Amino acid sequence: MLKLSYLTVDWPLRQERLFPRAAALIVEIGFGNGEYLAQLAQARPDCNLLGLEISSQSMTRAEARIEKLGLQNARVIQCRAETALAHLLPPVSVAEFHINYPDPWFKKKHQRRRLMQRQTLDYMASRLVSGGTLLLATDIRAYAEMADAALQATPGLDNLLGAPWLPDLPGRFRTKYERKGYREGRGGHFFRYRRNRQPVYHPPLIQELDMPHLFLHSPLNAPAIIDRFSPTRRHAAGAHIAILNGYANRKRDSAVFEVVVEEPTIEQRALISLSPREEPRQYIVKLTAVGHARPTAGMHAAVAAVGEWVAGLHEEGAVLARKVRG
Ligand SMILES: C[S@@+](CC[C@H](N)C(=O)[O-])C[C@H]1O[C@@H](n2cnc3c(N)ncnc32)[C@H](O)[C@@H]1O
Structure with missing residues (x-):
């Protein structure tokens, strides 16, 4: 089963x-x-x-x-x-x-x-x-x-x-x-x-959102980004977001971040990836399929938090486009 x-x-x-x-x-x-x-x-x-x-x-x-x-x-x-x-x-x-x-x-x-x-x-x-x-x-x-x-x-x-x-x-x-x-x-x-027959408020079901992603530019490569990593916690979109670990893959110039997102109705652990795009020094940040994380408002905020943190590490870093809520 x-x-x-x-x-x-x-x-x-x-x-x-x-x-x-x-x-x-x-x-x-x-x-x-x-x-x-x-x-x-x-x-x-x-x-x-x-x-x-x-x-x-x-x-x-x-x-x-x-x-x-x-x-x-x-x-x-x-x-x-x-x-x-x-x-x-x-x-x-x-x-x-x-x-x-x-x-x-x-x-x-x-x-x-x-x-x-x-x-x-x-x-x-x-x-x-x-x-x-x-x-x-x-x-x-x-x-x-x-x-x-x-x-x-x-x-x-x-x-x-x-x-x-x-x-x-x-x-x-x-x-x-x-x-x-x-x-x-x-x-x-x-x-x-x-x-009973008394009308009550029907809290609407909380639906999934689209998969979040964010494009960014950074002169830093993935290992340099992970060198600067330390665990952080923040509150956004009604969620507690803990970014617990970051791991770089030197060969692929990519990284993953382990996050725990606690929302009032749901708790999720997920991996968020940072992968290079074809354009030099550009990356995409998105939710991986590992752990079956669902794209809730809190998960969107977690992807945004990772992307913004990476972009903010260097003065020439910038978020180029985002498909994240909030
Ligand atoms: C004291 S045991 C009772 C188990 C069983 N109903 C019985 O009477 O033998 C309480 C059970 O509720 C589960 N539980 C606790 N909080 C829960 C929650 N928020 N949602 C679903 N299950 C929960 C626990 O894992 C545990 O198996």
């Missing part, structure tokens, strides 16, 4: 490329070992199951399980939920979100990684079809209280239970974390919300 990631799938996702037939889409966020996903796929053959995970090990385990069981209606993608909501899943496209035992991220400096926060919930409400549901389970009381406050404050969602959460849901598939929680006496907190 081809391992899928947010860098290799279509933006937006095209169900027909993942599953043999179109069907209501159930999305499980943070599927862990994939047991729950597989059981749900077997119990709901009329639906397509899409799992989102950040852990490679979980991806491998879940893929093996799906393959072994021959499940045609289950696929997994290595992807942060936040990235999928902003780049892959169009508004009004998901029938159900299932979130089992999300990481709590209690430390203040990690709080921005927490799944149950208003912005992410607004995104989920926008991606749900009318009447679509959001199921959440956690074994941590403090997390349940925090999630309860965030869910109640999300205008597009209504609580389906007569209480903020239920202490048990008989008949439910127990996940690995759930079994552990019960074994250790923590029990569960089960939430069930439904997309």
